[in-house]
Amino acid sequence: MTGTLPGLGWSVTEPAGMHHLVSLAQGPQRDSLGRDGQLYIEESSDVCQQARSITAWQQLYDQLKPGQFQGSLAETWLDGIQCFEEHTSHALRQSCMVWPGSVWVGIPASSEHFARIGTTTIEADTVAIRGGGLEFELGTPDNFQIMGLVLARSELESYTSILQGESLHLDNTMVLHVGAERMRKFTHFMRAMLQVAGNGSGQLLEQVCRKQLRHELLEGFIDLIDDARPNRQNIRRVESAWQAVAKTREFVLDRSGEPTSIVELCEYLGMSRRTLQNIFHQTLDICPLAYLKAIRLNAVRRELLAPYSQYDSVQQAAAALGFWHMSQFSQDFKKLFGELPSASLARRSIVSAISNRSL
Structure with a gap:
């Protein structure tokens, strides 16, 4: 069954x-x-x-x-x-x-x-x-x-x-x-x-x-x-690298109403740009800018799908996470998720129905 x-x-x-x-x-x-x-x-x-x-x-x-x-x-x-x-x-x-x-x-x-x-x-x-x-x-x-x-x-x-x-x-x-x-x-x-x-x-x-x-x-x-x-693999260097990645995500989402620059991130983490780049390439095999964009795009996706989001349009949700070039945003969104942001927003009612059944 x-x-x-x-x-x-x-x-x-x-x-x-x-x-x-x-x-x-x-x-x-x-x-x-x-x-x-x-x-x-x-x-x-x-x-x-x-x-x-x-x-x-x-x-x-x-x-x-x-x-x-x-x-x-x-x-x-x-x-x-x-x-x-x-x-x-x-x-x-x-x-x-x-x-x-x-x-x-x-x-x-x-x-x-x-x-x-x-x-x-x-x-x-x-x-x-x-x-x-x-x-x-x-x-x-x-x-x-x-x-x-x-x-x-x-x-x-x-x-x-x-x-x-x-x-x-x-x-x-x-x-x-x-x-x-x-x-x-x-x-x-x-x-x-x-x-x-x-x-x-x-x-x-x-x-x-x-x-x-x-x-x-x-x-x-x-x-x-x-x-x-x-498993005793927790070498201090590896541990601090993953902590930096986790702190980066929280820094971006806690300041979702403000743009995040690499300069601000380096200052927040207390490390140089080169160190930051090395950490992200070693842990995730992507650069810090790509990670920052991916976290923001995922956040917009959740806003578009969530039935209780305060944003009623793609443009509002994108702007709230600092995306100012809508054409480029749509391209990046589709490249990451395989669909346009408007398609995600259109499925909000479906997600709402699924969520209501889970209560």
């Missing part, structure tokens, strides 16, 4: 959620979603739609490279445990937050190019772990796949306490080396679970099957991270 699943946790009433995340008061109740054992598939050709597709999260995606975006999400629930696989075609900078009291586990299913959480690389044989209720940043490359598992922190700690004789110590953000064979075994198990959820047999609609699968999933995850080694 398949269907479309809107992202229940994404803010649709607060303008503060358009370019920044807002704190979640609570997560979904264990039995309130009514979607257990079914597979929900969301296909998207829009980066903003992709960010909203996952249930009960808050996310903002910034597309950094030009071209028509394609994304997909396959998701199922097992009595309070969320399992999914996501594919994204283009390199993204993501702001993410899962519900309070939970733990998210990110399992890369792409081996050619690495992602990062904060300043730490998520390699092919590592898993990322992040506590709920706190914003974190993901950087993902082109053509990226990731599997996700979200569960109550208390339940995970209880399981590990019983199985291992001691509670699992989880930092708010961890990247653990688990080994290629363990990774292969666990990703195969999760894909089999998603396939069964979507094959129409109805097996996972039976409570006893879901209960058995939950036990196997939790035990499999504990086996996955047993004796795992923390």
Whole structure:
């Protein structure tokens, strides 16, 4: 059984959620979603739609490279445990937050190019772990796949306490080396679970099957991270470089009513133009000016799509982010997103309908 699943946790009433995340008061109740054992598939050709597709999260995606975006999400629930696989075609900078009291586990299913959480690389044989209720940043490359598992922190700690004789110590953000064979075994198990959820047999609609699968999933995850080694890659130089990139985005969006120059950015970050250029080429393989423009274009896109935006026209939204040459703006917008800004604005009513269903 398949269907479309809107992202229940994404803010649709607060303008503060358009370019920044807002704190979640609570997560979904264990039995309130009514979607257990079914597979929900969301296909998207829009980066903003992709960010909203996952249930009960808050996310903002910034597309950094030009071209028509394609994304997909396959998701199922097992009595309070969320399992999914996501594919994204283009390199993204993501702001993410899962519900309070939970733990998210990110399992890369792409081996050619690495992602990062904060300043730490998520390699092919590592898993990322992040506590709920706190914003974190993901950087993902082109053509990226990731599997996700979200569960109550208390339940995970209880399981590990019983199985291992001691509670699992989880930092708010961890990247653990688990080994290629363990990774292969666990990703195969999760894909089999998603396939069964979507094959129409109805097996996972039976409570006893879901209960058995939950036990196997939790035990499999504990086996996955047993004796795992923390990733110690946080070299100070790399860490400070990614911090500069993150600060650049916030500087631009916090001053959305004012233009941002490279001079102002260098002064704000306390570094030379050459250092700034080196940082962006090393981390994102683009120049600072291209990054600044991409962040502003993504912000305009969200304004055009958001039902609660204060801007009713393309020109108003573009001007608010400092775009003064409308012809060049339209060209840059289409190059990055694959459609004209007027087409994005025309789809606002569609996005509004999807958002209203998620309330």
